[in-house]
Amino acid sequence: MATYLEFIQQNEERDGVRFSWNVWPSSRLEATRMVVPLACLLTPLKERLDLPPVQYEPVLCSRQTCKAVLSPLCQVDYHAKLWACNFCFQRNQFPPAYAGISEINQPAELMPQFSTIEYIVQRGSPTPLIFLYVVDTCLEEEDLQALKESLQMSLSLLPPEALVGLITFGRMVQVHELSCEGISKSYVFRGTKDLTAKQIQDMLGLTRPVVPVQQGRPLQPQEQPPISSRFLQPVHKIDMNLTDLLGELQRDPWPVTQGKRPLRSTGVALSIAVGLLEGTFPNTGARIMLFTGGPPTQGPGMVVGDELKTPIRSWHDIEKDNARFMKKATKHYETLANRTAANGHCIDIYACALDQTGLLEMKCCANLTGGHMMMGDSFNTSLFKQTFQRVFSKDFNGEFRMAFGATLEVKTSRELKISGAIGPCVSLNAKGPCVSENELGIGGTCQWKICSLDPSSTLAIYFEVVNQHNAPIPQGGRGAVQFVTQYQHSNTQRRIRVTTIARNWADAQSQLQHIEAAFDQEAAAVLMARLGVYRAESEEGPDVLRWLDRQLIRLCQKFGQYNKDDPNSFRLSDSFSLYPQFMFHLRRSPFLQVFNNSPDESSYYRHHFARQDLTQSLIMIQPILYSYSFSGPPEPVLLDSSSILADRILLMDTFFQIVIYHGETIAQWQKAGYQDMPEYENFKHLLQAPLDDAQEILQTRFPMPRYVNTEHGSSQARFLLSKVNPSQTHNNLYAWGQESGSPILTDDVSLQVFMDHLKKLAVSSAS
């Protein structure tokens, strides 16, 4: 039904929400038979240029255990100035300021088009943003110089009132005291010994706040520590001195002998950074930005020893339980990450090196706090410089896209409970009537904390239908969910964004076709993929694939139309037709296949997958492929070896790479120089067209993707060849008859074979 596609799209544009099912099965039993759980992707701060925030506090339900926000779903008695909460049915009095409302004079939050609305609330005095640079000095000269310049440049991008600090590390860790006069001082710590937060604060001479600050509660004016601390100073005061200080940074002076790695104390450096902020600025927006050029080799959190002959752990080592430092290092960074999240701060990791840097062990620092993870080859590359610049990109109002200290609370109507969330967040352990005992992802709570987020940050939230089979749903009954996100805007205002949505219940026995028609296969694919990747972090790879396959088979058994034991009769309706393809590509993706990737690379890909919005996530699962030819405008083509033709140029977007591939004939024409001849000007245009389109993507994506410009027969063509469905391989080359496209040298299963097996299993009466 075309109308559901529109419905889905309109809802996403307005509310930033995509549900796997848009008509909900009305009983617990039926919901489990749907195979794909009832779940949604939520982009809490989706950019809404048409949504001006309102400058007052939201009206809340007065029941202490509810406190839902007034929304268009609430029944209103304008005469008596009462409203009924749609979640708990409590009747509430409107506040005095609402005395003038009526049917024709509604406040914004009651209007249907404001199902998503943003409030600006004044709570205490605004606190500035904080940026603490933690810089590895064990870099090559060229890299260190490039990094220094990027950091100096960033001082021009930071807001003048923001606080900035600097910690450098190598064998030792140096905390730089920023002052405007006299000789620059620093406090030096040994890189081998971890310290508690208190020890760090004592050694740095910091006074602890007298009143212990509760997490989530903003500081009252009288509790605030003095804004200016010796180690964190406002940019407008310290920029000249800090520019000089950065300019004078030297490589770590400790000599590195032949056959050794530099001694790098990343674990202690991060620990000190976390402790410093904990003691001075808890519960305010802060980024700890770690810049590292190699693995930690010393102290707590070390990932590999300093002997080059012992390589850093590979997946093979991990499988054979041969990664000596992994468990201890991961635990060290997990503890730091949890503390950082509790303090409302985030940790970014910018790792540039030719070998691994320990992203596997350190990934929780970015994943739990919402911080960025960037992986490159060198700081002297456009990949790093542009990605880093884009951290400070601004929106149409000239304000940073980053937001801090968000708490997300989810409320459901009583037929639903919350199983959990998957995304860049931590649990706030908030129990309540909405919380389900069956956990999926980060569960056992209806509130999560996202310490850093931007307009594309997306959480997956999983629900459970708890309505009993024999409990009737009233005709036209709807279930409702409310998402309340409180956060600190980059302009330091505190804001609350409220999204309230409802969907119809339907009896699965008699109205399955409605439920089927309202299935969102794209959202479902991403939601199942997030579950799969979440499981892959703790389970064995083959188990996850088996689980994914089983779910796919069950889904096809439930919703396919077929005659038993007749695979050729199998059909799927339109709303399911792309789903098996998504699952096929997901199984081959770097999120579930660790072969050919280092543990760091897998961690990097998974990090980005767990936080992107639906469109980008789908690109990661099944890359986009466009074909350019003389016969018309560029068109999307199947991600299939049959699309690789001699006279075509292909543009592939995997999210992490942009690949431009010249077919064999195109490449030959280019070598012959036809593009320089005026009579073949259209060939010149043809060559340019994909470059222009690629540029469009490269100009805005965060993080900056790699750029591969390759051709038939070139080694870099492997980026394309490994992604396309290998419908033609060296095994079946002569079985096809008419050949088209390029055969791929692989033993991987093709989509055709996959679908054949799937159909056989789905229709089998033995399953």
Next chain:
Amino acid sequence: MLGCDVAMAELYVKPGNKERGWNDPPQFSYGLQIQCGGPKRPPLTRRVPGPAAGAPQALTPANSAPPAVPAALASKPVGLPPLAVVSPALRPDAAKQVVSLAEEECEVKVEDVLAPLNETLSMCRNTVQKQVCDDISRRLAVFRELWLQGKLSAPVRKRMNILVQEVQRQHWDVADEIHRSLMVDHVNEVSQWMVGIKRLIAEARNLPPGDLVVNDEQGAGAQPAEEAL
């Protein structure tokens, strides 16, 4: 917004650093990165539905003779591309302007650029800390040295000239944006001294109105700082 004004910002794309990262993406200038307007193409996110589940596999017919033999084709004639008879039916687009970097000539003299800056600095000396003013002065001297030694490229000199004119007109936001674009696009040339210019703009814009003697072509009177949009 500033990105759309060619005079204020450079718009260029440079290739990435292939020596350090062999698939390093191209580098966009600051002006291109903050561009808000410009023709927006529809995003490339469409997919072709695969073979419908259950339908027989349909092969797309090859357009050209399928080159089944991957032999050395250099010796084999491969045919010519089609002639440019009609305008190509490709996506209409506005090609990004590529400003040639090195070939621009810059006739500006360093003293013409420095004089207004030093003047602005002396206006600040009443209210701003001596140490800060001395620091700015020191960096202006470094700037002058580098200019005279020919170590500053033409785009940098040219844009500094524009920046200084905006400072004279008290267009603080515009001047600030130019400083930012220079820091992003030419950090290795400007990092030592640009922070002094940045500070000078920040301090000058906060001066009490009496201190700032207007020195612009548009007329007398202490006008409030114009914010260009």
